[in-house]
Amino acid sequence: MSLIERAVSRLAEAAPKDAGTPDNAASADDHAHTERRTSIEALADRLGGGSLAPPASPQTAPPAAQPPKASPTVAQPLQAATPQPAAQTAPRLAREPVRIHLEALRARGMVAPSGAATQAGQEFRLIKRPLLANALGRAGREPVRNGRRIMVTSAFPGEGKSFCAINLAMSIASERDHGVILVDADVARPSIPRELGIHAEAGLMDWLVDGSRDLTELVLDTNVDKLSILPAGRRHEHATELLASDGMSRLLDQLSERYPERILIFDSPPLLVTTEARVLASYMGQIVMVVEAGRTPREAVTQALSTIESNEIIGLVLNKAHNVETSGYYQGYGYGAA
Secondary structure: OOHHHHHHHHHHHHHHHHHOOHHHOOOHHHHHHHHHHHHHHHHHHHOOOOOOOOOOOOOOOOHHHOOOOOOHHHHOHHHHHOOOHHHHHOOOOOOOOEOOOHHHHHHOOOOOOOOOOOHHHHHHHHHHHHHHHHHHOOOOOOOOOOOOEEEEEEOOOOOOHHHHHHHHHHHHHOOOOOEEEEEEOOOOOOOHHHHHOOOOOOOHHHHHHHOOOOHHHHOEEEOOOOEEEEOOOOOOOOHHHHHOOHHHHHHHHHHHHHOOOEEEEEEOOOOOOOOHHHHHHOOOOEEEEEEEOOOOOHHHHHHHHHOOOOOOEEEEEEEOOOOOOOOOOOOOOOEEEO
């Protein structure tokens, strides 16, 4: 028997054992192929493919079949695009009020907003009453035009005008319904910061020179409720012309608009020494002229008053007077209409 015949004989002997039922006969290779195909299709379904597809090359593999990769520009977009909260939402810190040395003022016999009643406090209560009545239309009076603008001046330096301006402002600050802004308008020799023990830089003249400063940055709040200060600011050789300019009118209008409940007290230069006081007087509704008892000649008072060419209400305060006949409270000062 040839080799071929023996091979056929062996296949004939092995066929009944491996074939199974004739109707369902399938080769072992077909069965293995079917199992492999079924496994691949099941894997494709689990991966979301839905149907068996040819294997994709690495360049065209669908995103779902790729493991997720970290991308700094996609995974964390908010960190790259959003600024830090502290740099964007941090509130602007409020400016601390300047601190007036109240104990030092009280020790010098000046008006302070609290503490025991003093002689100076009683006297300036009497002085401020007609001024407030004119400014606000009280006691049956009509409000005076520009009556909230009150200038405190004198004929010569050293008569106590700054002393009276500070005390008057302190006394008005104790009012329940109205505050006060003390304006250091003695631009050649400002003394308000020194008298109050505070430090001030920019102020009135800086606004007139620059024209673009925010008044709220120049008006200083203090530790005395309802009392603010507008310093004199830088010195300028053309101070008179600046005070006489349209800029001064705009500044006064802005003060009135932004601080409608405030009385404006201007510590002015002396009338007989500079021309700034005469210019300032033209903006005012009321003028308080301080006269030093026993020192200022009557002729000087008359001459100083003659320099005021407008129709403001003018009051006289007799300062440093110790022998004035009064009802017991009114020994240091006198007030009367000129």
